[in-house]
Amino acid sequence: MKAIIITKPGAPEVLKIKEREKPQPKPNEVLIRIKAAGVNRPDVFQRKGNYPAPTNVPQDIPGLEVAGIVGEIGAEVxxxxxxxxxxxxxxxxxxAEFAVVxxxxxxxxxxxxxxxxxASLPxxxxxxxxxxFLRGSLKSGEIFLVHGGSSGxxxxxxxxxxxxxxxVYATAxxxxxxxxxxxxxxxxxxxxKKEDFEEVLKDIGVDVILDMVGGDYILKNIRLLKADGRLVYINAMQGGKAEIDVSDIMKKRLTLTGSTLRNRDASFKAQLSAAIKENVWPVLEAGKFKPVIYKTFKLEDAAxxxxxxxxxxxxxxxxLEI
Ligand SMILES: NC(=O)c1ccc[n+]([C@@H]2O[C@H](COP(=O)([O-])OP(=O)(O)OC[C@H]3O[C@@H](n4cnc5c(N)ncnc54)[C@H](OP(=O)(O)O)[C@@H]3O)[C@@H](O)[C@H]2O)c1
Structure with missing residues (x-):
């Protein structure tokens, strides 16, 4: 099969299309003939050598989400x-042209x-x-702020x-x-780039914030949260360090949390998948969510x-379309 290989850590040009052996599904896996794959920021970090793949997947083929047709199923599926x-x-x-999952x-x-x-969803x-929704426990009627609002x-x-x-409020x-x-x-x-989000939102206050920026957003986020607010980190592209006064957390009973998805075990991802099928798929089927595809490239143009x-x-x- 054809696959994009990270030939060495570096700039986009290190991504090269090469021949690789087609994977075989284990008893609990399916083989997918991939039609499309999403590009995510963590793929860029992996290409640069800063985000190694877990041991149970190809080490040098990026790609965290795909859509396609089931080609083979394992004996237990x-x-x-x-x-x-x-x-x-x-x-x-x-x-790649095929993957097992x-x-x-x-x-x-x-x-x-x-x-x-x-393929833009998973x-x-x-x-x-x-x-x-799970760590941040966002509820109907609450105020939510997401940084990097135009990101995937x-x-x-x-x-x-x-x-x-x-x-919902966003920064971009x-x-x-x-x-x-x-x-x-x-x-x-x-x-x-023109306005300070803390100044804009300080009179409104926020219940849940999803942040991927970090840096000087950390203290601004804490100041913006209302009582019982939740601050959830999924990255800290501007740095993960800040000096926090825990009395601010105590006085407002704040929750500071975060997570990474890729390194979680298979059972956790299966539980998440089942919850998403139950809660999110009806929203998609009802047309209340639309895909936002900025540009699609051929697999060989991954760089x-x-x-x-x-x-x-x-x-x-x-x-990427295959
Ligand atoms: N923890 C997890 O499980 C998990 C899973 C998936 C993704 N993530 C993280 O979530 C973030 C978004 O991922 P994505 O795939 O949606 O990426 P993406 O579409 O490339 O979005 C990143 C956005 O962040 C902004 N940005 C880029 N560099 C920045 C910087 N140095 N400082 C501040 N803002 C910056 C850009 O928007 P502006 O032009 O508006 O600044 C960009 O649109 C990434 O940081 C990724 O690592 C975490």
Missing amino acids: TQWKTGDKVCALLGGGGY DARHCLPVPSNWSFVEA ETVFTVWQNV IGITAIQLAKAFGAE GSEEKCKACEDLGAKRSINY AAHQLMESSEHIGKIM
């Missing part, structure tokens, strides 16, 4: 059959969604469900939070990105897809 259209969360190996980590392609659209939906994660967080009844780095966030359901999106992601010009998802 009962919930899928050959020919089913699925999308799946992978620990790696998605930039635990059958429990697959979800059906929603009705009337293309493979490219379906990594962000699993991350947002876990962090905003951001567009998912805005739409799901809105669909579940929250009042341009007027165009802010407009996109508002078109997706944010009540107000703040261009952080160009990474260049685009590193430019941060995109709004929503960057995809």
Whole structure:
């Protein structure tokens, strides 16, 4: 099969298309003939050598989410059959013609969604469900702020939070990105290059914040949270260190939490998948969530897809089509 290989840590050009042996499914796995794969920021970190793959997936093929057709099933798999259209969360190996995955980590392609659209879902939906709704316990009627609102994660967080009844605010780095966030359901999106989000939101207060920026956002976030507020970290691109006065946490009874998805065990991801099928898939089927695909590249052009992601010009998802 053809696959994109990280030939050495470095710039996008280290991604090369090569021949690799087609993987064989274990008894609990399915083999997917991949039609589309999502590009995620963690793939860029992996390519640079800063985010090693877990040991049970190909070490040098990036790709955390795919959609395609079930080609083979392992002996113990009962919930899928050959020919089913699925999308799946992978620990790696998605930039390829085939991948094997635990059958429990697959979800059906929603009705009337293309493979490219379906492949844009797993990594962000699993991350947002876990962090905003489980760790952050966002409830209907609460106020939610997501930083990086136009990112793949951001567009998912805005739409799901809105669909579940929250009042949504976002930050993003341009007027165009802010407009996109508002078109997706944010009540107000703040261009952080022109305005201080803390100043804009301080009189409103926020119940749950999803942050991937860190740095000087850490203390601003803590100051913005209302009593019993929750601050959830999924990355800290501007740095993870801050000096925090715990009395601020005590006085407002705040919860500071966060998580990473990729290193969680297979059973945890299976539980998450089942919860997402029950809670999120009906939202997709009801048309209350739309895929936001910024650009789709051919598999062999993965380097160009990474260049685009590193430019941060995109709004929503960057995809590969196989
Ligand atoms: N913990 C987890 O389980 C998990 C899982 C998936 C993703 N993530 C993290 O979630 C984040 C979003 O992932 P994604 O795939 O959606 O990426 P993405 O689409 O590339 O989004 C990243 C966004 O962050 C902003 N940004 C980029 N560099 C920045 C910097 N140095 N400081 C502040 N903002 C910056 C950019 O928007 P602006 O132009 O508006 O600044 C960009 O749109 C990444 O940090 C990723 O590592 C975490």
